[in-house]
Amino acid sequence: MNETMPDRRLTPLDRLLEQADLALRAAVGRPHAQRPNPAGGLDGHLVDEAERSHVAGLIRVDHAGEVAAQGLYHGQALTARRPEIRAAMKQAAIEEGDHLSWCYDRLHELGDRPSLLNPLWYAGSVAIGAVAGAAGDRWSLGFMAETERQVEGHLDDHLSQLPAADARSRAILEQMKADEVSHAEAALAAGGSELPGVVKRLMTLTAKVMTRSAYRF
Ligand SMILES: [Fe+2]
Ligand SMILES: [Fe+2]
Numbered sequence: 001m002n003e004t005m006p007d008r009r010l011t012p013l014d015r016l017l018e019q020a021d022l023a024l025r026a027a028v029g030r031p032h033a034q035r036p037n038p039a040g041g042l043d044g045h046l047v048d049e050a051e052r053s054h055v056a057g058l059i060r061v062d063h064a065g066e067v068a069a070q071g072l073y074h075g076q077a078l079t080a081r082r083p084e085i086r087a088a089m090k091q092a093a094i095e096e097g098d099h100l101s102w103c104y105d106r107l108h109e110l111g112d113r114p115s116l117l118n119p120l121w122y123a124g125s126v127a128i129g130a131v132a133g134a135a136g137d138r139w140s141l142g143f144m145a146e147t148e149r150q151v152e153g154h155l156d157d158h159l160s161q162l163p164a165a166d167a168r169s170r171a172i173l174e175q176m177k178a179d180e181v182s183h184a185e186a187a188l189a190a191g192g193s194e195l196p197g198v199v200k201r202l203m204t205l206t207a208k209v210m211t212r213s214a215y216r217f
Helices: 012-027 049-079 083-109 118-134 137-161 167-189 197-216
Strands: none
Touching: 012 049, 012 083, 012 118, 049 083, 049 118, 049 137, 049 167, 049 197, 083 137, 083 167, 118 137, 118 197, 137 167, 137 197
16 A cells, blocks of 8 residues: 555545554564664573573563554554544554564564464554544543553563573663653653543553463463
């Protein structure tokens, strides 16, 4: 599909096909990264099996979180009121594709696999994102900022659990954290509203269910 085509010329079928394509790429494919992998030539070989398995679990959670982020931004783009917000949500999803790709590669280096539940996280996130988008652009941007803040918290926690020998995972998660911080700032600067406490708590709870299951499955 020609990406320069204005959205108003897309028929409902075009939009459906575009969404199906995005969904497949995010939930089961290996997205193409635009930036080089921050792990570069760093060392990250883990000899201890328990250690390798734990790190793989953490990265699987981070990867599932990025699949969910794709779903949220795609859902928010679907229902965004203003064309510039729709474009910003689509762009955010493309930039997050780097994170998805880097986590995917690290999982494979560790001899492990992504979460089997990724299609479920993606579908649920599209629905949640669409609701956030329908609530209005200020709430949608506020939701984006809060999502990024919560992801930053998870990354901090995972960074503290990484073994010293795993410089590769550390470099990836550190770059992701720096990106999420700037995404949150950009969403607030674009006019995002602070979300009510109850919504934030609901988001934390949802993330907890997702992280616990993605670590194992
Ligand atoms: Fe991300
Ligand atoms: Fe982000």
